[in-house]
Ligand code: HEM
Ligand code: HEM
């Protein structure tokens with residue numbers, strides 16, 4: 001064991017589309033949260049007669065929204081076209097080994113074991129969190145376009161989300177579109193913390209992997 | 222025109238009726254231009270409308286009131302310029318209207334029966350107010366008959382029925398949650414006759430007249446949207462025709478009633494304006510003979526022309542709904558921020574606990590090592 005730990009294997013886990021969608025989404029969500037909060041409660045005061053504050057906020061929200069949509073679409077495509085680490089199968093723990101991994105990771109978080117289990121890709125726990133997050137993302141996109149359908153009555157915007165207004169009234173859509181921003185924030189807090197934690201305890205180059213794509217795995221153990 | 226003629230053969234035409242009432246040619250032409258504008262037709266249509274109204278017979282009209290507040294009738298009668306009221310009343314031959322007709326009691330009911338019997342399929346029926354359906358419809362009776370029975374008979378035999386106002390359209394305020402009387406709109410209980418809905422609380426009389434004039438001019442009812450409301454009146458969004466829109470885009474908002482922004486006529490979005498999701502011609506048609514309209518007068522739109530507006534557009538003075546079951550103080554933002562802060566606290570607690578554990582584990586390991594060493 002001790003010898004194996006010395007030998008690091010360089011594994012290409014996060015291919016370019018995964019990293020691209022990750023970082024574009026990080027930027028998009030930041031922009032969407034700030035501009036979204038302004039759209040909900042315009043907290044800035046006009047500075048001059050030439051201000052176009054709400055106009056810009058909506059423009060940025062919409063632009064970031066489209067970028068977000070594209071990146072989610074890319075990531076969904078990649079969960080069929082990409083490598084095994086990004087495949088759709090990893091996101092819901094169904095197989096025995098996934099359930100086992102979920103238990104082990106949870107045990108590690110609850111201090112019941114001292115080292116994290118061996119995972120080349122996402123841990124089962126992280127993957128499942130991403131799956132739940134993905135559902136929120138989908139709702140944000142559909143509800144966002146449902147709200148936008150009031151500004152733009154095109155077939156495209158109807159397909160992207162306008163249809164939701166037939167199931168829920170606009171007030172309910174807006175409420176959830178606003179409310180579900182906060183679980184995303186909560187996710188990000190936990191996500192960054194756990195990335196740092198797993199990077200330092202796993203010693204596998206996890207943090208670097210989302211930038212460069214490679215992890216440096218010690219021997220199985 | 223064609224259909225107009227056989228409505229009522231002995232009566233004078235619309236134009237004759239107006240002249241008898243002393244409406245000048247000039248006022249008549251003005252009215253025709255207003256109608257062309259309301260119907261979103263080019264000004265060149267005004268003479269065509271005039272021509273049609275000169276020949277058309279006045280359609281008989283009966284006006285039923287059910288679960289209502291009489292607000293549509295008020296709106297109908299409250300045009301500031303008396304000539305327009307005259308014109309409106311004279312374009313239509315109002316044979317039955319509980320609030321404004323002269324006969325009362327049995328005589329009144331008889332004039333309704335006469336219209337239904339003698340002009341079956343030829344009169345226009347306007348309904349104001351919702352129709353209760355629970356417990357056999359006992360919650361609204363007129364002359365001893367349930368509203369739902371009257372509606373079935375009178376609307377069912379009409380040429381077309383116009384549901385005037387939010388309540389007649391989709392149940393409106395009487396049908397608001399929890400809807401104790403099972404109130405519904407006309408379209409929910411009547412079938413087989415064309416129904417034109419004029420949502421709004423109240424509906425604008427210009428849209429009622431416009432619908433009738435459209436019929437008299439073109440011989441057909443106006444095109445409608447998926448709410449059954451005429452596109453000429455309900456096809457544009459309040460927000461897109463609003464005079465305060467430039468302030469919206471610029472980010473200039475009224476933040477408190479009577480503040481500087483309010484005095485300067487800034488946008489009412491921050492105060493909860495529902496103009497961005499409401500479709501009606503209020504900004505252009507306006508009210509009280511085009512004097513003003515709610516947003517023009519400094520009050521936010523409450524979305525009264527939207528489906529189930531009492532349930533879906535409240536709170537009127539806030540863009541964002543309150544969280545159900547929480548107090549008004551617990552806004553979505555407070556709860557959301559609470560979640561984020563609790564998460565950050567949880568993460569911090571985990572980090573601290575982990576540091577502590579590491580320490581303990583370290584000591585444990587040292588101890589084990591020592592004991593083993595011994
Ligand atoms: C808005 C903020 C963020 C969101 C929504 C987010 C979301 C995600 C998602 C969905 C994944 C899974 C990737 C995939 O399979 O497509 C992921 C992976 C990852 N993210 Fe983020 N992320 C955010 C910010 C960050 C930041 C700031 C960092 C760096 C500290 C980071 C580090 C990582 C790492 C290291 C992984 C790979 C972890 C693993 O294998 O499970 N993320 N993130
Ligand atoms: C992570 C994703 C997103 C977040 C966190 C987010 C956040 C928000 C927030 C907080 C609001 C204010 C709601 C209010 O209180 O009225 C808002 C409004 C809005 N969002 Fe998003 N949004 C996201 C994605 C999207 C997407 C993908 C679109 C689609 C283009 C979109 C379109 C809109 C529109 C049109 C509004 C204005 C609603 C209105 O006029 O009332 N959003 N967003």
Ligand code: SF4
Pocket residue numbers: 459460461463464465466467469487488489490494495496497516521522
């Ligand atoms: S007052 Fe209302 S309708 Fe007018 S621009 Fe502002 S939000 Fe839109």
